Amino acid sequence: MARKFTRVGVVGLGTMGAGIAEVFARNGLSVVAVDRDQASVARGRGHIEHSTGRAVARGKLAESEQAELLSRITFDTELKALADADLVIEAVPEQLNLKRAIFTALDEICGPETILATNTSSLSVTEIAVATSRPGKVIGVHFFNPAPVMKLVEVVRSVVTEPDVVADIEAFVASLGKTDVTIGDRAGFIANALLFGYLNHAAAMYSERYASREDIDAAMKLGCGLPMGPLALLDLIGLDTAYEILDTMYKQSRERLHAPTPIFKQMITAGLLGRKVGRGFYTYDGPDSPKVVADAHTPVEQPDTSAARPVQRVGIVGSGTMAIGMVEVFARAGYDVHFIARSAQKVETVEGELRRSLEKGVQRGKLTAEERDEALARVTGSPRLDDLASMDLVVEAVVEEITVKQALFANLDEICRPGAVLATTTSSLPVIECAAATSRQADVIGLHFFNPATVMALVEVVSTVATAADVEATALAVCNRLGKHPVRCGDRAGFIVNGLLFPYLNDAVKMLQAHYATSEDIDSAMKVGCGYPMGPFELLDVVGLDVALAIQRVLYQEFREPGFAPAPLLEHLVTAGRLGRKTGKGFREYT
Known part of the structure; x- marks a missing residue:
C-alpha cells in the first residue's frame, strides 16, 4: 500500500517552488516552505497570494478557500524547519553544486525515512542523490510551469532509487490530480530533451536571419497548432535558464544539436533574459509582463504589396487533397480558377469533391447557398496544361518528386504568358530547382499551403535568390485576399515549419x-x-x-x-x- 504524505517541505520559493507549494496546499497538505532569506520568503508568499488571488477573481476559488489554503503553508528561512517532513522537494536554481549542498544538509536534518526529491529539469538526479547517505530515497519529481495549472509530472528514478520510493511518489502524484510519466535519469528527461532541441534550432534560425521572430513564431503556432511560438516561449522560460538546460544536455549527450546556439550567450551577456527583465527576443512593457510592445525589430503590420502584379485568373495543377483544397480557397476568395487533372475522369472527381466540400460548408453555416454557387461558377477544369496560357498565377500541387516538378515547370514556362507568376506548394524541395527549369526564374516562388488548405491559415512564402521583389509582393497580396497568414522565408529545405518540426519528431523516434x-x-x-x-x-x-x-x-x-x-x-x-x-x-x- 502506498505511503501517505501529510507534511511536505518545499525548498526554494521562486515561481516554480511557490507553485509547487500551492499545489500541495490545495490538496490539503501541511506545507513548510523555505527560502534563503526574508526577502525571498516574502516574494514566494507574494507569488502564492497573487496566484490564488487570480483564481478567486476568476471564480475558481472562494475567498474562504484561499484563506484556508494559505493557512496550510508555514514559511521559514531555515532548513531545520523541515526536520519532521515526510517528503521534501527542492526547487532552487539549476546549479548542481547548490542542489548537492542542499541535499547534504537535508540528509542530516530529516528523518531516515523522509523522501528527498528534486524538481530539476535537466540535471542528473544521480549526482544529486550521491550527495546524501540515502541515495535510494532520492528521486526526481519534475513539475512543469505553472505548477498549479500544468498536469504533467516527470518522476525520475536513478539507478539506485528504491522501487517502493518510486511507487509511493507515483501514487502521491496521482493524488494531486497530476499525470505521471516515470523515466530514467537522463539530461532533459522526456519533455525538455525534445523541447529544448527544437527551441535551440529556432533560436539558430532567427540568429541566421532566415526569418523574422514574428514569422517563426506565427509559423509554428498556425502550422502546428502550438500554444506559443518558440521564441516567445524562450522569453517566458528565460534565456539564462534555457542556456543552462541546453548546456547540461550537451555535456551529457555530446549531441551537437543540444549545444546552445551562440545567440543565447550574446543575449545573456547583454542582459536580455526574456520576460522577467522585460526584454529578450521581444520587448515587453515591463519586467514579468506578458504584453509585447513595439521595438526597432517590429515589422510593419502589413508588408507593402503596392508593387504586386494584378491577379484574377489562377491555375491549379494537381488533383489530390491539397490541390482540391486550394481550388476551393481561391474560388471562395473571388478568383477565377482553372485546375488541371491527369484525365477527364480525374477532372470529374475533383469537381465532385469540390461540390461535396462546399455543400458541407453550407450545411455547417460557413457559407450561403449563393456563395457556394458563385464559387462553383468560378471553377473550370481540364486535363490540358495548354489551358493555363492566360493565367495570372499558376500553383502546382503535384507529387513531391523534383523531376516531376521540373518537367512541369519547363512546360509552364512554354505555355504561360509573360509576367505570369509560377508557384510551387512543395513542403521541402528546393524552389530554385523548379525555377531553374524555366527561362523566367524571377517569376517563380514557393507558396506552401498547409493541409487542409480550407482550414489552415498559414502559407509559407518562399523566395529564392532569383525571385523578383514584385513577385513576392504578389504572393503576399494573394495570401491577404485569401484570408491567409503569410510568413516569409528563404529557399532552404524544410522552410520554417518542417525545418523545425521534423528534427523534433526524429529526436522522439531516437528516444523511443x-x-x-x-x-x-x-x-x-x-x-x-x-x-x-x-x-x-x-x-x-x-x-x-x-x-x-x-x-x-x-x-x-x-x-x-x-x-x-x-x-x-x-x-x-x-x-x-x-x-x-x-x-x-x-x-x-x-x-
Whole structure:
C-alpha cells in the first residue's frame, strides 16, 4: 500500500517552488516552505497570494478557500524547519553544486525515512542523490510551469532509487490530480530533451536571419497548432535558464544539436533574459509582463504589396487533397480558377469533391447557398496544361518528386504568358530547382499551403535568390485576399515549419529507439507537459512515416547535420510497410 504524505517541505520559493507549494496546499497538505532569506520568503508568499488571488477573481476559488489554503503553508528561512517532513522537494536554481549542498544538509536534518526529491529539469538526479547517505530515497519529481495549472509530472528514478520510493511518489502524484510519466535519469528527461532541441534550432534560425521572430513564431503556432511560438516561449522560460538546460544536455549527450546556439550567450551577456527583465527576443512593457510592445525589430503590420502584379485568373495543377483544397480557397476568395487533372475522369472527381466540400460548408453555416454557387461558377477544369496560357498565377500541387516538378515547370514556362507568376506548394524541395527549369526564374516562388488548405491559415512564402521583389509582393497580396497568414522565408529545405518540426519528431523516434520511454509516455509528456495538440508519434502516424522519412532525408542532405540523419527505427518501419494510419499500422495499430 502506498505511503501517505501529510507534511511536505518545499525548498526554494521562486515561481516554480511557490507553485509547487500551492499545489500541495490545495490538496490539503501541511506545507513548510523555505527560502534563503526574508526577502525571498516574502516574494514566494507574494507569488502564492497573487496566484490564488487570480483564481478567486476568476471564480475558481472562494475567498474562504484561499484563506484556508494559505493557512496550510508555514514559511521559514531555515532548513531545520523541515526536520519532521515526510517528503521534501527542492526547487532552487539549476546549479548542481547548490542542489548537492542542499541535499547534504537535508540528509542530516530529516528523518531516515523522509523522501528527498528534486524538481530539476535537466540535471542528473544521480549526482544529486550521491550527495546524501540515502541515495535510494532520492528521486526526481519534475513539475512543469505553472505548477498549479500544468498536469504533467516527470518522476525520475536513478539507478539506485528504491522501487517502493518510486511507487509511493507515483501514487502521491496521482493524488494531486497530476499525470505521471516515470523515466530514467537522463539530461532533459522526456519533455525538455525534445523541447529544448527544437527551441535551440529556432533560436539558430532567427540568429541566421532566415526569418523574422514574428514569422517563426506565427509559423509554428498556425502550422502546428502550438500554444506559443518558440521564441516567445524562450522569453517566458528565460534565456539564462534555457542556456543552462541546453548546456547540461550537451555535456551529457555530446549531441551537437543540444549545444546552445551562440545567440543565447550574446543575449545573456547583454542582459536580455526574456520576460522577467522585460526584454529578450521581444520587448515587453515591463519586467514579468506578458504584453509585447513595439521595438526597432517590429515589422510593419502589413508588408507593402503596392508593387504586386494584378491577379484574377489562377491555375491549379494537381488533383489530390491539397490541390482540391486550394481550388476551393481561391474560388471562395473571388478568383477565377482553372485546375488541371491527369484525365477527364480525374477532372470529374475533383469537381465532385469540390461540390461535396462546399455543400458541407453550407450545411455547417460557413457559407450561403449563393456563395457556394458563385464559387462553383468560378471553377473550370481540364486535363490540358495548354489551358493555363492566360493565367495570372499558376500553383502546382503535384507529387513531391523534383523531376516531376521540373518537367512541369519547363512546360509552364512554354505555355504561360509573360509576367505570369509560377508557384510551387512543395513542403521541402528546393524552389530554385523548379525555377531553374524555366527561362523566367524571377517569376517563380514557393507558396506552401498547409493541409487542409480550407482550414489552415498559414502559407509559407518562399523566395529564392532569383525571385523578383514584385513577385513576392504578389504572393503576399494573394495570401491577404485569401484570408491567409503569410510568413516569409528563404529557399532552404524544410522552410520554417518542417525545418523545425521534423528534427523534433526524429529526436522522439531516437528516444523511443533507445528504450528510454514508451511512445505513449512520450506523447503524453509533450501533450500534457508542453500543451502540444498531438504527441510526436500520433503526429507521425497521421503525416505518414514514409512522408516523414522523405522530409528528414531532404533535411539531412541539405544541412549534412549528423543529428538530422533519419532514425534507423523510422527507416525500418517504412521498409516494413508500417506507414501510419493510412496502412493501419505505424507506431500504433489502427482498426
